Amino acid sequence: MGNPPALRRLWRYATGHRRRIVMAALWSFLNKAMDIAPPMLIGAAIDVVVRRESSVLARLGATTPRSQIIVLAAITFAVWALESAFEYLLGVEWRNLAQSIQHQLRLDAYSHLQGLEMRYFEDKSSGDLLAVLNDDVNQLERFMDQGANDLIQVSTTVTLIGAIFFIIAPGIAWLAFLPIPVILWGSFKYQRNLEPHYARVRNQAGAVNGLLANNLGGMATIKAFAGEAAENMRVAEASEEYRVANRGAIRLSSAFSPLIRIVILVGFTATLVLGGFRALDGSLEVGAYSVMVFLTQRLLWPLTRLGQTFDLYQRAMASTNRILDVLDTEPQITDGDRTLDGPKGELTLRTVEFAYDRGFPVLHDVSLDMQAGQTTALDGATGSGKTTIVKLALRFYDVDGGSVAVDGMDVRDLRLRDLRRTFGLVSQDVFLFHGTVAENIAYGDPGATMADIRHAADVAEAHEFIMSLPQGYETMVGERGQKLSGGQRQRISIARAVLIDPPILILDEATSAVDNETEAAIQRSLERVSRGRTTVVIAHRLSTIRHADRIYVLSAGEVAETGTHNELVARAGIYRALWDVQTGEAVHHED
Numbered sequence: 183m184g185n186p187p188a189l190r191r192l193w194r195y196a197t198g199h200r201r202r203i204v205m206a207a208l209w210s211f212l213n214k215a216m217d218i219a220p221p222m223l224i225g226a227a228i229d230v231v232v233r234r235e236s237s238v239l240a241r242l243g244a245t246t247p248r249s250q251i252i253v254l255a256a257i258t259f260a261v262w263a264l265e266s267a268f269e270y271l272l273g274v275e276w277r278n279l280a281q282s283i284q285h286q287l288r289l290d291a292y293s294h295l296q297g298l299e300m301r302y303f304e305d306k307s308s309g310d311l312l313a314v315l316n317d318d319v320n321q322l323e324r325f326m327d328q329g330a331n332d333l334i335q336v337s338t339t340v341t342l343i344g345a346i347f348f349i350i351a352p353g354i355a356w357l358a359f360l361p362i363p364v365i366l367w368g369s370f371k372y373q374r375n376l377e378p379h380y381a382r383v384r385n386q387a388g389a390v391n392g393l394l395a396n397n398l399g400g401m402a403t404i405k406a407f408a409g410e411a412a413e414n415m416r417v418a419e420a421s422e423e424y425r426v427a428n429r430g431a432i433r434l435s436s437a438f439s440p441l442i443r444i445v446i447l448v449g450f451t452a453t454l455v456l457g458g459f460r461a462l463d464g465s466l467e468v469g470a471y472s473v474m475v476f477l478t479q480r481l482l483w484p485l486t487r488l489g490q491t492f493d494l495y496q497r498a499m500a501s502t503n504r505i506l507d508v509l510d511t512e513p514q515i516t517d518g519d520r521t522l523d524g525p526k527g528e529l530t531l532r533t534v535e536f537a538y539d540r541g542f543p544v545l546h547d548v549s550l551d552m553q554a555g556q557t558t559a560l561d562g563a564t565g566s567g568k569t570t571i572v573k574l575a576l577r578f579y580d581v582d583g584g585s586v587a588v589d590g591m592d593v594r595d596l597r598l599r600d601l602r603r604t605f606g607l608v609s610q611d612v613f614l615f616h617g618t619v620a621e622n623i624a625y626g627d628p629g630a631t632m633a634d635i636r637h638a639a640d641v642a643e644a645h646e647f648i649m650s651l652p653q654g655y656e657t658m659v660g661e662r663g664q665k666l667s668g669g670q671r672q673r674i675s676i677a678r679a680v681l682i683d684p685p686i687l688i689l690d691e692a693t694s695a696v697d698n699e700t701e702a703a704i705q706r707s708l709e710r711v712s713r714g715r716t717t718v719v720i721a722h723r724l725s726t727i728r729h730a731d732r733i734y735v736l737s738a739g740e741v742a743e744t745g746t747h748n749e750l751v752a753r754a755g756i757y758r759a760l761w762d763v764q765t766g767e768a769v770h771h772e773d
Contacts, residue, residue: 192322202275210338214339283326284320291315291319291505298511299513299578309390310389313387314504321384322505361446361448453475515579522596529552529588530550548571557718569690606679607690612675614671619674622678626681638680638681639673642680643673684715730746
């Protein structure tokens with residue numbers, strides 16, 4: 183079974199806002215009720231002038247025509263004042279409600295996305311998700327800001343004017359309502375036809391956003407390979423598909439109002455002619471006839487806007503489905519219920535099996551023991567599974583078989599926050615947030631004092647270069663830290679890990695992208711950082727792991743060798759071959 187209609191899904195979601203929705207709808211109803219009153223007052227005025235002492239108002243107690251006119255003036259003033267007051271109230275209520283719901287939706291959707299596993303993001307474009315969090319949420323806000331009020335007021339108009347017509351002229355009231363079934367049938371038919379068009383429009387908007395976000399993030403690569411012209415073409419093609427998707431929806435929605443006007447003309451003309459005949463025959467009061475003529479226009483003319491309203495509604499409902507689809511996505515990695523109190527930092531893998539895609543295993547029967555307080559190194563060719571082990575330890579993914587444990591407790595049983603606070607990660611691909619140097623160092627502990635931040639920077643040998651920056655620790659690093667060099671970003675990353683003082687420190691190719699001098703400085707800081715804590719080092723440069731307490735050599739997702747540096751060199755296996763290549767011994771032997 184598919185999802186229920188978007189409006190029902192939205193109503194279920196907006197539980198905490200239902201009282202405000204009802205109040206906003208009430209103000210819309212009362213505003214339209216006051217808006218319908220002036221034609222009736224005009225009819226009453228005509229009735230006073232024509233019938234004088236026999237008018238309806240005379241029967242209600244105002245005996246003279248002059249007193250009747252004064253009563254009408256007072257009622258008119260009150261009606262206009264109330265209409266203005268209700269218009270103010272509905273504007274404030276609907277707009278604030280739109281802001282509140284879009285705010286909650288955006289936060290809930292973003293929070294839910296953060297709780298989803300990494301595998302979810304592999305299948306989603308970041309631009310498409312940005313479109314959901316921004317464009318789709320804003321589309322719903324626009325509908326609630328305007329379209330919801332329009333729908334309620336049209337319904338109010340039909341209900342109240344229908345009641346009035348059948349009270350004052352039941353014999354011809356049906357003529358005014360003759361077009362309404364046709365209008366409603368056409369509206370719902372258009373709604374069904376528009377729905378797939380706007381779903382396509384929203385999906386294509388996500389595709390355009392995804393391409394633009396990807397290109398902005400890869401601008402240096404585009405320039406380096408002179409790819410500007412090709413990227414312009416790709417953006418043009420995506421934008422053209424978005425334009426074409428909109429074109430079909432525009433064609434349908436634009437045809438609605440002209441067709442509805444023709445139908446409305448039939449009802450208005452029938453009421454005008456037949457009502458006029460009745461008035462001339464004396465079977466319908468002149469005042470009542472005036473009310474019917476004015477109210478028929480009030481009844482039917484707003485229906486011409488149904489096309490615009492349904493257009494806004496369909497866009498909003500397409501966006502609502504996309505937002506709620508995100509919220510309805512069940513996380514595959516759920517929180518455990520066990521806590522880690524004072525973790526020692528022991529990390530073990532037992533007969534682990536894992537594949538990103540079914541049928542293509544990355545790890546097979548991998549067992550590792552990383553003792554608390556010791557340094558364990560993982561080595562092996564690219565694609566051998568080293569970084570995957572880190573992702574499993576942090577529980578970005580769950581194992582397909584076997585187990586990963588911290589201090590003897592399966593990571594699947596632990597609270598995710600407790601688990602991940604146990605680790606400090608320094609990776610090759612350093613991500614810095616747009617903000618100051620101090621804010622990035624304190625990212626794991628926003629309440630850290632400036633003294634704590636400086637101490638972490640000292641340990642990471644970052645303080646000296648930070649003080650040479652224009653504003654020191656308050657220097658803005660730019661998006662992804664683009665204002666800093668690779669080595670500077672790496673040292674800030676180390677300081678960030680130092681600040682949270684994790685029991686387990688993971689260094690994933692932490693020095694592979696820097697020069698030899700920077701590498702030496704980083705190695706010194708890493709030696710200081712790793713003292714007294716479990717350290718997991720992934721490195722291609724064997725010189726950086728030769729002093730590890732234990733080295734695991736991975737090959738094709740399996741543990742091929744294990745031992746200390748001296749033991750592995752003496753064994754003349756994979757590690758020895760790599761060592762010979764990196765030290766030049768392999769070349770020497772060939773000579």
